[in-house]
Amino acid sequence: MQSAPTDTEIKDACATLSRNAKDTKALGVIQAAAVEDALPPAMRSRAMVLCALPFLQQMNTNQFGRITQVLLSTYPEEGPAALGLTESDWLAACPSCNGVGAKVVACPPCSGSGICPTCQGMKKTSAGAVCPACKGDGKCARCEGTKEIRNACLECRGSGKVVVISPNIARRYEAVLSELRALASENIQFAEQSKKALAMWNVLERLAALEEVIAAFPNRQDMGPLVKARDVAQAEIDEKAAKEQVRAEQTRIRQERDALYAAAEKLPFSSVPVLVRQIDDFLAKYPQSEYRIELEVLKSKQQTRHTVYTNVWRGLYILGGLIAVLFVVQVVKDWIQRRTRKESLLKIPGMENMDADELTDPLSDSRKAAAAREADDDLGIYP
Numbered sequence: 001m002q003s004a005p006t007d008t009e010i011k012d013a014c015a016t017l018s019r020n021a022k023d024t025k026a027l028g029v030i031q032a033a034a035v036e037d038a039l040p041p042a043m044r045s046r047a048m049v050l051c052a053l054p055f056l057q058q059m060n061t062n063q064f065g066r067i068t069q070v071l072l073s074t075y076p077e078e079g080p081a082a083l084g085l086t087e088s089d090w091l092a093a094c095p096s097c098n099g100v101g102a103k104v105v106a107c108p109p110c111s112g113s114g115i116c117p118t119c120q121g122m123k124k125t126s127a128g129a130v131c132p133a134c135k136g137d138g139k140c141a142r143c144e145g146t147k148e149i150r151n152a153c154l155e156c157r158g159s160g161k162v163v164v165i166s167p168n169i170a171r172r173y174e175a176v177l178s179e180l181r182a183l184a185s186e187n188i189q190f191a192e193q194s195k196k197a198l199a200m201w202n203v204l205e206r207l208a209a210l211e212e213v214i215a216a217f218p219n220r221q222d223m224g225p226l227v228k229a230r231d232v233a234q235a236e237i238d239e240k241a242a243k244e245q246v247r248a249e250q251t252r253i254r255q256e257r258d259a260l261y262a263a264a265e266k267l268p269f270s271s272v273p274v275l276v277r278q279i280d281d282f283l284a285k286y287p288q289s290e291y292r293i294e295l296e297v298l299k300s301k302q303q304t305r306h307t308v309y310t311n312v313w314r315g316l317y318i319l320g321g322l323i324a325v326l327f328v329v330q331v332v333k334d335w336i337q338r339r340t341r342k343e344s345l346l347k348i349p350g351m352e353n354m355d356a357d358e359l360t361d362p363l364s365d366s367r368k369a370a371a372a373r374e375a376d377d378d379l380g381i382y383p
Helices: 007-019 024-034 041-057 061-074 078-083 167-198 203-216 224-266 269-285 292-346 367-379
Strands: 091-093 102-106 148-152 161-163
Touching: 007 024, 007 041, 007 167, 024 041, 041 061, 041 078, 041 167, 061 078, 167 203, 167 224, 203 224, 224 269, 224 292, 269 292
Parallel strands: none
Antiparallel strands: 091 161, 102 148
16 A cells, blocks of 8 residues: 655655656656545645646546546535636637537428428328328427427537637646645645754743744644643643742741741840731731741740730839839838927927027037038048
């Protein structure tokens, strides 16, 4: 069984037939392409046209018609465009009958009279019986009274048309050769570019190359595998981008978590509520974070720390307040005692008019003298 011709073989065969239309090897390649079901319709239909047109150029309309019938039945849409010819390109009106398909002559039996030659138009025989030739009609049975008959044209065999080869047939043959060669060249180019694009290791370069090939051949019917490969590459890129996004998100979360721990180590007591709010914001922003439990623990420790420090400082404030109150109480108490003693001395008979500052302890000097001595001591007068 003959193998299907390759695109390169078809391309070379078309180039050869453009130079020599009778090259046996090239014709064999085109004939093999015409019967190859695996070929795209655009290529196979043109190969069938190339097989049919040489028969037409040889005026073998029967063989041309059989191939054309197969072409149009196999490819009802692609076939007429591939053929690119109409009947007017190979048929013309018969010059002998002017396209009528027959010649008009005087009726031989009645010699153009239209009268039945048997009864001479009398409708009856001499014996008075109905004329057997015209059956009592009186008209010539051959021409039915029209006086003439139509004989089929011997030149066109009654079709009214004869085969006349138009120059369009040769031009169409060359055009189909060019079309088939262009299709084969496109297949070769498409296969090479597709193979190169699919072999690229870098997925970004592969995707760009695949999109370039798809854009360069927009009307091809066999683009499915390439489109699928492009979609796979795009999915791979999207997956990689998603992973990169996840890694970036994880890095950002880890950095924010590390920042919270660093702040917890250096944070002053007064800023603990701020850190707690930041931890709450982090947990609200990343509810599914792997650091959730440890940050909850850190938050709890910081809250405990804040509570302890708050209670300590509160106790210190209370203690300080109590000390201040006790001091004030003691001062007031001392003042009251001094005041009470002075008032009790002033009540002794004979001492109402004395200045309390002049009173002295019998064992000491007066208060003014004691105060003066203390001042002199401060000045360094007394050793």
